[in-house]
Amino acid sequence: MKSRWKLNIDIAKECVLNKDAWIECDENCDGREECENRNIQKSGYKKVTVKTTNGKGNGLFADEDIKAGEYIIERKYSMKYTGMNLWIDAIQDGNRSRFINHLCNLNCVVQQWCINGMPHMCFFALKDISSGTELTFKYNWTLDAKDDADFKSKATVCNCGSKKEKHYMENMALIRRKK
Numbered sequence: 001m002k003s004r005w006k007l008n009i010d011i012a013k014e015c016v017l018n019k020d021a022w023i024e025c026d027e028n029c030d031g032r033e034e035c036e037n038r039n040i041q042k043s044g045y046k047k048v049t050v051k052t053t054n055g056k057g058n059g060l061f062a063d064e065d066i067k068a069g070e071y072i073i074e075r076k077y078s079m080k081y082t083g084m085n086l087w088i089d090a091i092q093d094g095n096r097s098r099f100i101n102h103l104c105n106l107n108c109v110v111q112q113w114c115i116n117g118m119p120h121m122c123f124f125a126l127k128d129i130s131s132g133t134e135l136t137f138k139y140n141w142t143l144d145a146k147d148d149a150d151f152k153s154k155a156t157v158c159n160c161g162s163k164k165e166k167h168y169m170e171n172m173a174l175i176r177r178k179k
């Protein structure tokens with residue numbers, strides 16, 4: 001996930017400008033009551049349920065049909081934003097989004113939206129998801145490595161089952177040698 005989080009985010013009057021920057025509008029935008037860029041604030045979580053998967057422990061499953069692009073659930077997490085003195089704490093009851101498994105064949109994406117000046121990690125459907133389907137996303141971690149062999153010695157083998165060949169959870173980021 002690429003973070004677009006910045007210090008001192010300005011909420012624009014124009015809904016489109018906010019939307020492009022992954023900032024939800026507040027009540028002062030030009031869209032007023034018709035504003036469609038307050039999706040996360042207005043819509044609740046989709047119905048989801050935690051169930052046992054085939055070999056991956058628990059997973060999160062859709063409990064209703066979800067259309068491509070729809071907001072599903074928010075990730076509550078612990079995270080320190082450097083330079084902001086902001087600490088977002090994981091919700092104590094254990095937010096169910098933590099059961100969303102990594103799978104290379106993903107059906108969800110995570111976007112970090114700014115709502116009322118605060119970062120929110122939100123899951124959206126990448127495609128139509130029918131009720132009963134497991135929700136999955138790709139972590140998209142990067143791992144610094146000198147070369148392919150170095151990468152393979154450090155990377156985590158992915159057992160998601162969506163690819164036959166051996167593959168890894170992380171993406172390789174080549175370290176450039178300093179001159």
Ligand SMILES: [Zn+2]
Pocket residue numbers: 014015025026029030031032035036037
């Ligand atoms: Zn708006």
Ligand SMILES: [Zn+2]
Pocket residue numbers: 103104105158159160161162163167
């Ligand atoms: Zn995989």
